[in-house]
Amino acid sequence: MAKKLYLKTTIKASTEYLSLINKLTLDFLSLLKTENEEAKNISLAVDEALTNTIKHAYKYDDKKDVEIEYVYENDTLTIKIYHTGIPLSPDKLVFPDMKEYLKKYQKGGLGIMLMIKFMDSVEYGNENGKHFCKLVKKIS
Amino acid sequence: MDIKLNVSKEKGITILEVQGDINAHTVNEFEKKLHQIVENNNYKILIDCKNLDYISSAGLGALMGVIETVKNNGGDIKLCNTSPSVYRVFDILGFTELFKIYPSLEEGLKAFEENG
Incomplete structure (x- = not known):
């Protein structure tokens, strides 16, 4: 039978929890026996x-x-991250020209770039009165 | 995991040793330390990542916040001893073009001596 897993947790919008969620994600992926480096990505x-949710949607x-x-x-x-704050703008999903970016010593939007690079898809939307960021990755 | 920062100097090069995780929670300390180093007119900075377990985009942003001043003063920020996962974060966004990464502290120091 094909494997199915489900986990849902709620945290307060504080960066204090980032390390905890990082460990939780790695532990969840260990149940799927995901290769270590991919799990870290x-x-x-x-x-x-x-x-981004804590910073931009909830302003800390x-x-x-x-x-x-x-x-x-x-x-x-x-993986879906739900919030009821300010919806995050999908136009920020545009990947910049990195050569120009680095030349101008810019520093915004790097988080979204990493999400795009490490996941198969990144999507923003809303359902049941909540906004979400949806991250999808094929893991076989 | 908290962050621990240790600053030392060797042959005119400031070595910033980072231990722990750099994420949006710990980045303020890292950023503050970088600014202190630059405000004290130290522009040749080697970041030793031997004990850096994790870096998110917050850490890259902190480096971008000082690199212009550093370069404008004839300096550079280089890194050494990165784990594969830390290296990948820099590499996947092309940051290794701006921040050169060396396999060891000795090679990082040597690169400063040879190229500034």
Whole structure:
């Protein structure tokens, strides 16, 4: 029978929890026997999505909740980060010309770039009155 | 995991040893230390990542915040002893073009001596 896994947790919108969620993501991926370096890439993508939520959607308001949902089925891992703050703009998903970026010593939007590089897809949307960032990665 | 930072100097090169994780929670300490180094007119900076377990984009942003000043003053920021996962974060975004990474502290120091 094909493997299915599900986990959902809620944290307050504080960067204090980043390290904890990083470990949780790695532990979840260990259940799938994901190769160590790939697991680290995915946990970094989750860290970046979470950081963006805390920073931009909630403006560091640690009274707010962030939900993180992990679903594994059909060889695909889907991680959704839910919030009820300011929706994050999809136009920020455009990948810049890195040569120009580095030449101008820019520093914004790096988190989204890492998410795009390490995941198969990154998507923003809303459902049931909540906004989400959805990260998808095929894991066989 | 917290972050621990240790600054030393060798042959005019400032070595910043980073231990732990650099993420959006710990980055303020890292950023503050980088600014202190630069404010004290130290522009040749070698970051020893031997004990750096993790870096997110927050760490890259902190480096980008000082690199212009460092370069404008004839200096450079180089890194050494990165783990494969830390190296990958720099490499995948092309940051290894701006921040040269060396396999050991000795090679990092040598690169400064030879190329500035």
